[in-house]
Amino acid sequence: MNALSISLLAALLLTINGCGEQAAGGKTEAAASAVPAVTAKELTPEEKFVETKRKAEAGNVDAQYEVGRKYLRGELVQRDHLLAFNWLTKASAQGHADATALLGNMHRAGWGTSQDYVKARELYAAAAAKQNTTAIVALGRLYRDGKGVKSDGEMAIKFFQQAADAGLSSAYYELGYMYAKGEGVVVNSSRAVEYYSKGAALGDKLSQFGLAQQYDYGEGVPHNPLLAAEYYEKAAKQGHGTSHLRLAEMYRGGDGVTKNDAKSFEHYLKAAELDDFEAQTETARLYLSGTGIPINKVLAYSWMSLAASSQQIRNTKVKINGVPVDPEKHYREKYQTELRQIEQMLSPNELLEAQRLASNWKKGNTLASSDTVAGSTSPDDKPSKQGSGTAFAVSSEGHALTNHHVINGCTELKVAGREGIVKVITSDSVNDLALLQLPGKSKDIANLNPEPGKLRQGEDIIVFGYPLDSVLSSGGNLTPGTLSALTGLGNNTNQIQITAPIQPGSSGSPVMDKKGNVVGVVSMKLSDSKMAKATGSVGQNVNFAVNGQTVKAFLDANKVPYKTGGGLFSREKSNADIAEEASKWTVLVECWK
Secondary structure: OOHHHHHHHHHHHHHHHHHHOEOHHHOEHHHHOOOOOOOOOOOOHHHHHHHHHHHHHOOOHHHHHHHHHHHHHOOOOOOOHHHHHHHHHHHHHOOOHHHHHHHHHHHHHOOOOOOOHHHHHHHHHHHHOOOOHHHHHHHHHHHHHOOOOOOOHHHHHHHHHHHHHOOOOHHHHHHHHHHHHOOOOOOOHHHHHHHHHHHHHOOOHHHHHHHHHHHHHOOOOOOOHHHHHHHHHHHHHOOOHHHHHHHHHHHHHOOOOOOOHHHHHHHHHHHHHOOOHHHHHHHHHHHHHOOOOOOEHHHHHHHHHHHHOOHHHHHOOEEEOOEEEOHHHHHHHHHHHHHHHHHOOOOHHHHHHHHHHHHHOOOOOOOOOOOOOOOEOOOOOOOOEEEEEEEEEOOOOOEEEEOHHHHOOOOEEEEOOOOOOOEEEEEEOOOOEEEEEOOOOOOOOOEEOOOHHHOOOOOEEEEEEOOOOOOOOOOOEEEEEEEEEOOOHHHOOOEEEEOOOOOOOOOOOEEEOOOOOEEEEEEEEOOHHHHHHHHOOOOOOOEEEEEHHHHHHHHHHOOOOOEEOOOOOOOOOOHHHHHHHHHHHEEEEEEEO
């Protein structure tokens, strides 16, 4: 039978099934559809729980586990460890491995029963025998920490590896942590990196955080703040609070990323919402100072109040002049002093609002003060110009490129000398690129270097942009230099190093070869103060740009129809000619907040 015959037969079969299939009662499907269908009432989550509990009481093992789990977590019901323990015990007695593993957790923590590591180990072993990976990892932790069993690093590694082989990506973090910290084994930073890398590749946020720390501190791998920031970003996107906290510090100081107060605040706030008391403290202080965010004294008080009452404080270690001190006493006194200072700035109504927000807050939530309460910057305040950068047109449709840090946190973007608002299409914080939509079409556009991978160290380059626009020429500035390295900070292969002087406002400027083709986008300069502190001297013209391969990949990913130079009539040009051409397709971008 040929393909045409098969297609016709398939079509015929579909037609027959659609029109002739009998419905219940002898009616055809078409006739049956004329009778109004009775739609079952959708049960609410609470009603579903009542039904699940009824099944649990009748002896259904899965229902018993589910009811126990909900009482343990406080889902739909008031958290009750005793009830959770009773229901999970019933499910475990019927051989439910997940219930057995949870019971092990309860014995280990002393929830609903006395704390008993030996009993926890027995329960974990029973669940592990049924290939429950959570229990296998828990067994590994007990052997690592010597809880309920003699400490045995080899056994711990055996269990963690078993869980990893069974597909539990978080087990790689446990393996990496053992070697990174020397828990039960001799410290081996290279092995730690190996395991963290495997877990990170599988998307495990703890492994991503662990790998970020290795790059951050140069343990097992060369110190690379750019890669550290990349992996912190990955973990932070999955809700890892400590990664948000470290990113906040990095953006605050320009460590491995471009210094950005608004981005720093964003990460402090995310970590604060995840109940990190240090982040709550810094969020409060930033709201008070207006660094990276409009001043809001009400929210400053609320976040400081939450930090002061955090249960995390008791688990911290504090030393003053090398002598350990009581962390609760240290922090409580410190926070009470700051709270009193903020309180003096608030009206009675503002103070009540701040206290209400703090008392009603739950982990994972943000805080938002009432519009009717003072203490914050008025929403009716008109935005003002806060900074500037350079962008350049890459398509006749009005697409333009600049840096992520140029546009980040801006309420509005404007192009000097043009009407209309600039739209941000997308941005890449890791590679520090942003794609803009300029108002109107672009008659003149940049040509990208057709073979950016063939650049040679020592080649001449030219940068054209709008640095220090309030001081220097409003018509743009050309600065020549040299391609001093084919990689960037920390051997970042997405960057190049250039000697052309960089000033505030140069960010986003095109870096061009002698033919006027774009080979990179100016991104950052080496901090003089940090260089002086680290080495005792100041680096001269140590600046970095996003390289051409990364730029083209970014544009390709966003389907931007850019042009490349080269061809039969391609030739080197004078700096004057390059400046004249670049001035037609580069623009000054203003950040308004």
